[in-house]
Amino acid sequence: MLEVQGIHTYYGLSHILFDVSLRVEAGQVVCLLGRNGAGKTTTLKSIMGLAPPARGRIRFNQRDVTGWPPYRMARQGAGFVPDNRRIFADLTVGENLEIAARQGPGAEKWDRERVYDLFPALRAMDRRRGGLLSGGEQKMLAIARALMTNPQFLLLDEPTEGLAPLLVKSLGERIRKLKELGLTVLLAEQNLRFTLGLSDYGYIIDNGRICHHGRVAELVNDPQVRKICGI
């Protein structure tokens, strides 16, 4: 589904990503693990076209999508859930979902009702302004908004960041459910334990370089990986 080949990404003059490569097969949940500032967000933004790489190639759905603008990536089936949520604060919850609604290529046909079925807490807030939601609610809304574009592939950036443990658990269940529904996910996380039960394969990123990759169950037992992830 997604193949990133040796990308280098810069923010202005600062070189952030060095030769990052990764693969995500259809139906997989692949995680990208690393500390704050390791390059997780930049990797996801590079894929989405929000921070286009200066070198390297990105293939998505058998197409070379290097340098594509974000809206074309979204139409091609990539759903983006940013780490800082980026909810449209002046719009209501319902309007946030409404403007994202699109007949995307995903197999599941998401609409407002189905998204509310997945996140029942949002249904009661349909008419509330997005900016008034709590952090956890905004995280749910950000995922719901991405689902409204009917993606095949979800880029999830640190969904558990700043969430209470109970919410983290319920979020894990939702992501597992999305996987069961056939969605492919690239999950950027700091929380190694959270990804354990969810993902098939993991990449460890440190200082803008992929330093390890393998099955998550094996990565957990690697002392170097444990050190990088701070366990």
Next chain:
Amino acid sequence: MESYVTVSGLISQFLVGLSRAMILFIVSSGLSFILGVLRVPNVAHGSLYMIGAFVAHTLAMAAGGGAAGFWLALVLAPTAVALISLAAERLLFCHLYEREHLMLLLFTFALALILGDLTKITWGADYRSLVAPPFLQGSVMVLGTPFPRYNLFLLAVGPVVALGLWLFSNKTKVGKIARAAAVDREMVGAIGINVGRVFAFAFVLGCFLAGLGGALVSPTVSITLGMDHTIIIEAFLIVTIGGLGNMWGALAGSLIFGVSQSMGILLWPQFAIVFPYLAVVIILTLKPTGLLKSVW
């Protein structure tokens, strides 16, 4: 001097201020909309207002100068301005959105000068005036004082435009997308929306309002070069005191500006021009970010 101020005179002058405020609102809401969604401080907005007035005059004359010509001009002049702005957006502005505001200010200032000269080349330096259709001419009695019918017409048009803008931004999908893009254009792209098109649409809509303001004002003023400078200064002040990008702020700012201007004429004619600016100074001293919430 004070003895001339009567209650009916006060009310009549207040209404004159209100109708002036409607023109200011129509023009500054367009400026504010472009500022809010595109983050472009468009100095050339005033030039489009002036062009709207000139085009309205030309069209009305071409159609014989009668009532039909006036209505035709009222519809077609803003449309012509919208088409000019569409060309400007596609050819020039769309490449410049990522530039810093100072660059945009200089660029749109240059454009204002060019449009000003083009207006001079096309229409010359003569004063022109447009005649309102017969049933909008003359005066009606309001509380014992004559009040121009055309100003009553403006008082009706202003709220219609405000309502239309409100419906557009709150009830249409494009309007909601424009509101979202005002806050986070990158994220709007990430949900699959071609932001470039939304920007083009928002720009053209804002400029249409400038043209509409120009067409509407033309029966009440003499259409001449230089009317672009006056209006752009007023519109920027209005948008600033109202809150950048806030439509209701543009309305509040226009009312304050228009009414303080007309009241000034009544209370102290020699210094009338100072009043609206005094109001601006007072408001910005008390609330530097503007009366209502800015989207910036």
